[in-house]
Amino acid sequence: MKTSDRQSHFYQQIYQLVRKIPPGKVAxxxxxAELLGRPRHARQIGYALYRVAPDSDIPWQRVVNAQGMISHSPQRQGSDDLQRILLEQEGITFNSQEKLDLRRYRWQPDLLE
DNA sequence: ACGGTGACACCAG
DNA sequence: TCTGGTGCCACCG
Structure with missing residues (x-):
C-alpha cells in the first residue's frame, strides 16, 4: 500500500471518528490520534481538519487542543472565531481565559462500538 | 529533493 | 501559571 493511500485512509478514519462526537461535547x-492508534500524531489531526470545508457535515468545531482552547492561526481565515461561536451555540461556555472545561465537556467514546 | 513550517503535546524551570 | 525547548512527521514550495 502506498504511503499516500495510507495517509488518505488515515484522514478518512479521522473524519469518521470526528463525526461521532455528539453536540455539546469535544475531543x-x-x-x-490516540483513539486511532497513532499517539503523538496530533498534528495530523489538525492538517486533516484544515481541509474540511466550514459548511461540511463533519463537526470539525468539536476538536480543540489539550488545554481546552481553540487553536488560533491566521491560516484559518476566521474559522477559529467561527469555531467558538458554533461551540457556544451547542451550549459550551468559555471562561475568562478563553478555555472550556475539558473535565465537563470531553467526549468519552463508547468502547462497545 | 529537501528543509522550513505548523488547527499539537509534553516537560523543565 | 507561563515560557521556552523538544519531539513529531506530513505538507508544501
Whole structure:
C-alpha cells in the first residue's frame, strides 16, 4: 500500500471518528490520534481538519487542543472565531481565559462500538 | 529533493 | 501559571 493511500485512509478514519462526537461535547487533537492508534500524531489531526470545508457535515468545531482552547492561526481565515461561536451555540461556555472545561465537556467514546 | 513550517503535546524551570 | 525547548512527521514550495 502506498504511503499516500495510507495517509488518505488515515484522514478518512479521522473524519469518521470526528463525526461521532455528539453536540455539546469535544475531543482534543491528541485524543483523536490516540483513539486511532497513532499517539503523538496530533498534528495530523489538525492538517486533516484544515481541509474540511466550514459548511461540511463533519463537526470539525468539536476538536480543540489539550488545554481546552481553540487553536488560533491566521491560516484559518476566521474559522477559529467561527469555531467558538458554533461551540457556544451547542451550549459550551468559555471562561475568562478563553478555555472550556475539558473535565465537563470531553467526549468519552463508547468502547462497545 | 529537501528543509522550513505548523488547527499539537509534553516537560523543565 | 507561563515560557521556552523538544519531539513529531506530513505538507508544501
Amino acid at each position: 482534543t487533537y491528541g485524543q483523536i
